[in-house]
Amino acid sequence: MADMMTRSPIDERIFTGSAAMPQIAAVATWTFGQIAVRAALPLLRQGQSALDAALAGAQAVEDDPTVQSVGYGGIANAIGAVSLDACVMEGRTLNCGGVAGVENIRHVAALARRVMERTPHVLLVGEGARLFAVQQGFPLETLHTPEAVAQWYKERPKAAPPGQPPRLGPGHDTVTVLTLDQKGSLGGVCTTSGLAHKLPGRVGDSPLIGAGLYVDDTAGAAGATGVGEEIIRSGGSFFVVEQMRAGRSPQEACEAAIHRVNAVAIRRGVHPARVAFLALDVKGRIGAACTTNTNFRYAVNKGDQTVELRTAPEIAATPR
């Protein structure tokens, strides 16, 4: 309903089918999502698959050293290592793959796709994922930039008092890219260095199918960003997709998921949890929502030359 009301002239052209171009779309989380949608769009225009386009978009962000929470130049963990998580999913087949806790490999989203295409598995972690990467010809490289190292020294985790959980540093953010191709099929990719100063070995939602990403042509595509523990706990992206399957618009589905995150966070006494969801369906409808004070922005392109930055509505917890 909300999506219908906020439809722009560009949206209208797509819905009425009067656009010269077959319906295509790319959306991506945060303002750096612009980099992703700009890289994804030419591929969609050429008729390449949704997953190819989403991967090209995610990889452009992984390569950008100024994006300090994804790929090369990502935020280091508590012991100064850059440890990356990623996953990919194809809406037509439900084929999917992920990697978690991978060091020294820059293109972890592409590695996740290799897991999907060249192994019988869905998720590889740590040293095993790195060995697989080497076997597949991915170069081993340092992911530290001088700027990221300097920042880590400045903000590195202080020892927590005995018995207390370690403190996380400022900064995190994931790029999740959702795409719709000319054949009307959806694809999605999620890639991140995760929460700043996370414990070594910590895995967030981003490499987990159903948590950080879920894509199914028969219902829709959804991705998440924010505090992974809260996204995993509430069944994140799968929940959003199942809301669309039940007939909700992408916007309504994202809002329903944030209500759920809020309810769980209140129940556990950790409210507000910083979480945001982004969704896209096969009609090209887009939805997004976030918890309060998350200031979630996302980039949208529906096949023309313009990239639009939108701000998601913040959904406050409903008092019980």
Ligand code: SD4
């Ligand atoms: C994680 N969800 O590792 C990621 C971090 C993130 O915005 O997206 N932050 O928990």
